[in-house]
Amino acid sequence: MTTIARTGMKATNPLVPEPATVSEVIIETGNIRTVRLTFDDTETMKNFTFLPGQIGQLGILGAGESTFAISSPPSQKEYFQFSVMKTGVVTSAIHELAEGDRVSVRAPMGCAFPTDDWKGKNIIVAGGGIGMAPLRSLVMYLLDHRADYGELTLVYGARTPEDLCFEADRDVWEQRDDVNFISTIDNVCSGWDGCVGLVPSILEDTAPSPDNSVAITCGPPVMIKFTLQSLERMGFREEQIYTTLERRMKCGIGLCGRCNVGAKYVCTDGPVFSLADIRDMPDEL
Amino acid sequence: MRFLAEEKLEALLHLLAKSSSLWTPTAIEDAAGTVTFEPWKPGTAPVLDRFTTLSAKELLLPATEKLFSFTYSLSEGEESVEIEPEGQTGETILFGARACDAKAIKVLDALFMQPAGEAYGDDQYRRRRLDLTVITIACTTCDAACFCSSFENGPAEKSGSDVFLYPVEGGWIAEGITDRGGDLIGGDSFTDSGIDPPELVVTRSVDIAGLQEKLPEIFANIDFWQEATAKCLSCGYCTYTCPTCYCFNIFDEMRSDREGERLRGWDACIFNLYTRETSGHNPRPTIAKRYRNRIGHKFSYYPANQGETLCTGCGRCIRGCPAGLDIRDVLTGVKEL
DSSP: OOOOOOOOOOSSOTTSOEEEEEEEEEEOSSSEEEEEEEESSHHHHHHOOOOTTOEEEEEETTTEEEEEEBOSOTTOOSOEEEEEEOOSHHHHHHTTOOTTOEEEEEEEESBOOOTTTTTTSEEEEEEEGGGHHHHHHHHHHHHHTGGGSSOEEEEEEESSGGGOOOHHHHHHHHHOTTSEEEEEESSOOTTOOSEESOHHHHHHHHOOOOTTEEEEEESSHHHHHHHHHHHHHTTOOGGGEEEEOOOOOSSSSSOSOTTEETTEETTTTOBEEEHHHHHTSOSOO | OEEEEGGGHHHHHHHHHHHSEEEEEEEOSSTTOOEEEEEOOTTOOOOOSSOOSSOSGGGTSOSEEEEEEEEEEEETTEEEEEEEEOOOOOOEEEEEEOHHHHHHHHHHHHHHTSOTTTSOOOHHHHHHHHTEEEEEEOOSOOOTTOOGGGSTTGGGOOTTOSEEEEEETTEEEEEEOSHHHHHHHTSTTEEEOOOOOOOOOOOOOOOOTTHHHHHHHTTTOHHHHHHHTTTOOOOOHHHHHOSSOOOEEEEEEESSSSEEEEEEEEOOTTSGGGTOOTTSOOSSOSHHHHHHHHHHIIIIIHHHHHSSOSOOOOOHHHHHOTTOOOHHHHHHHHHHO
16 A cells, blocks of 8 residues: 555644634636635644645534645645535535635645655646646645656646636646646637647547656546546556545544545545555445 | 442442442333433442343443534624534443443444544543443343354453453452452452352354455455345444444534534444435445445454454344344355355
């Protein structure tokens, strides 16, 4: 298994959250919003550290809490953020949030991408839709430590141009010449002069070499399924491919029981797993 | 060894109840003859001739408990929120547990008593556990559902107990298992005794050796699981009465428009909604898949992660299952595959 130290969890009751305040809300798409947050306690905010891929519980006291990937990079010390798709009770309440509103946060949780092990390697990142949330944190982390890594290829796709998140970041990635960034949409549409096609096929067209490389993919299950097939066709081995798993979670600390896949708990053993890890799990995804 | 005379029991209970919250097996006045662990009331005799319907896990993991309360307040146009964690618990004594109940506490400790910081453990469990003394009544009889002899030490299992009381003519032989238990039986209610403890019962036994490896191997055999669980109603009786089933839910309740509580309550992996995601996707959408997870968790995943089998053979899930599903038959079926 990928063994990555869990960092940052306080020694006090981890089921009791810290109050935090919304500093900014960004409307990403029709059903995705990013909420930027600061912990109310300045010491907590100052000491808050995490790594890309780690998750947190964002809650609204009275409505409940849900698990999301942290979508900001660790280097961003002014705030941290979650990007949330509106689907159920808690996410709908999160979509009502405005600047200055109070929320509850338990973070960070889970294991991060093993970025230290990837030093010196070429990195291929393939994201789809809201699956870009943990990958945004990762890409920004890699850019913060650009000299430590080889070539960086980033393919980000969504159904339509309106479904692509992180517009400001995409502009930055377009401009940089040390990232091969391709954004793509599923079908031709007017006003879009960029790439058209599904993430797996665009990835195969781009054809990054599997030599000394790792590939990270996150997105809707069907996209992950076909991206994994494409990567294997391109010669990537299971140990070179990483993804993050999602499960319904409550506690986030391996106690409440619901996110296990066999003996592994997505909240504490994951959410980051290599494809080799996943192949060792019972087929219960 | 020490001796507790029958006529000294009430005085002992009075003494214990003075400094602690004392829980004993108590008959609920219902048609089913339900016996549960309840706070002891002077004048009532503990029910020691029958098993309790519910286990004693409620002392450590209440069916519903408050994690914290919160209050929103508005001052000079600025909203703030205050979070107040749940406070301390006090000394608690569990009198009249069985060896399987006490062992279950030890089994749960492996997960819930992990030190905070490294792994996570559970703060509220830990506080209650450190304040808990367990006085166990050794079993000299059993019923058809008992199967603790399947496990190492069987009815003589002492882990989780502070005091072991062996029933004998006119009272109980008392053995201190821990220092805390030794101190307790050093008191005036007990006298020195040279009597040998009685023979303990031997219950039905199921061969559980190798299940930790076998269960993942037969995971994909869904036909077996469907047949094995055809009777299951997914009602959750087994999980709620089980002394080691610990899964929980977390949810918020408002007490007013400004104040509320975050609570946790027992949940069960046998319920459809337990793992169902907002998208509608459910990794365990059928009873067979959920029951497979329950057995896998008890006899493979928990042993792999925590080094303990998440079952002590108390038989409650067999005694009360409305569909007559017998976990021993399922385990035997797995072994025979």
